[in-house]
Amino acid sequence: MFHSPVIECQGVCKAFADGDSVIKAIDQVDLEVFGGDFICLYGASGSGKTTLLNLIGGLDRPSSGEVFLDKHPLSHYSDDELTDLRLHKIGFIFQSYNLVPVFSALENVAFILQMQGFSNRDALAKSEYILQQVGLSKLMHRHPAELSGGQQQRVAIARAIVAQPKIVLADEPTANLDSKNSEQLLQLMKQLNQELGTTFIISSHDPQVIQAAERKIELADGKIIHDSLA
Numbered sequence: 001m002f003h004s005p006v007i008e009c010q011g012v013c014k015a016f017a018d019g020d021s022v023i024k025a026i027d028q029v030d031l032e033v034f035g036g037d038f039i040c041l042y043g044a045s046g047s048g049k050t051t052l053l054n055l056i057g058g059l060d061r062p063s064s065g066e067v068f069l070d071k072h073p074l075s076h077y078s079d080d081e082l083t084d085l086r087l088h089k090i091g092f093i094f095q096s097y098n099l100v101p102v103f104s105a106l107e108n109v110a111f112i113l114q115m116q117g118f119s120n121r122d123a124l125a126k127s128e129y130i131l132q133q134v135g136l137s138k139l140m141h142r143h144p145a146e147l148s149g150g151q152q153q154r155v156a157i158a159r160a161i162v163a164q165p166k167i168v169l170a171d172e173p174t175a176n177l178d179s180k181n182s183e184q185l186l187q188l189m190k191q192l193n194q195e196l197g198t199t200f201i202i203s204s205h206d207p208q209v210i211q212a213a214e215r216k217i218e219l220a221d222g223k224i225i226h227d228s229l230a
């Protein structure tokens, strides 16, 4: 059966001005990501991992080249359409969790569903279920400041997956976790990958994450220098 990519990068470049010079953060990247891939994007600090995730997730636009999501070129979407696309198709997990401090864990998760148009009641019910799945049923009414780093990262994951996005983009998700919490987080992401077929692209320096990934892609100076699939 023909297996078409869910994400495709064709000749993608991203340049940033740095005084009088130009930094090529991403330099001619060609990449195909397939449904159900579990990818670790690794490479030295400054190699372009965050920039590439931002381009794939439509948080930023390439200087040249094209990113396709389900065969649709992202350059054809307006900023509002990209926001809508992210809301429905992509879950983001950031190193800094990005939780809303005045919301409880439950409200942080339910908020995404409310933005998607779910009623309050449905949003809360679905959010309670997913928080149970990530082992936080007893802590769901706490605010982020009352949770440990690992617990906050679990809330961030619950929020990223509650709407069952096709793709989850995670930028250094274990950076602030100890090895036990990192291992639990990895297990959770793998479980989602296997049970729901969610595609994961995880940027990380963490040897635990690199080892757990089925496909390992190395970036250096904005270029892909190794892809274990190739």
Ligand SMILES: Nc1ncnc2c1ncn2[C@@H]1O[C@H](COP(=O)(O)OP(=O)(O)OP(=O)(O)O)[C@@H](O)[C@H]1O
Binding pocket: 016, 017, 023, 024, 025, 043, 044, 045, 046, 047, 048, 049, 050, 051, 052
């Ligand atoms: N908004 C920006 N303006 C200017 N330069 C930028 C910007 N974003 C990234 N860069 C530069 O682009 C290059 C790639 O940065 P990027 O953050 O993608 O790397 P990274 O591999 O994610 O690094 P780290 O592992 O440290 O998070 C770096 O040289 C960085 O300084």
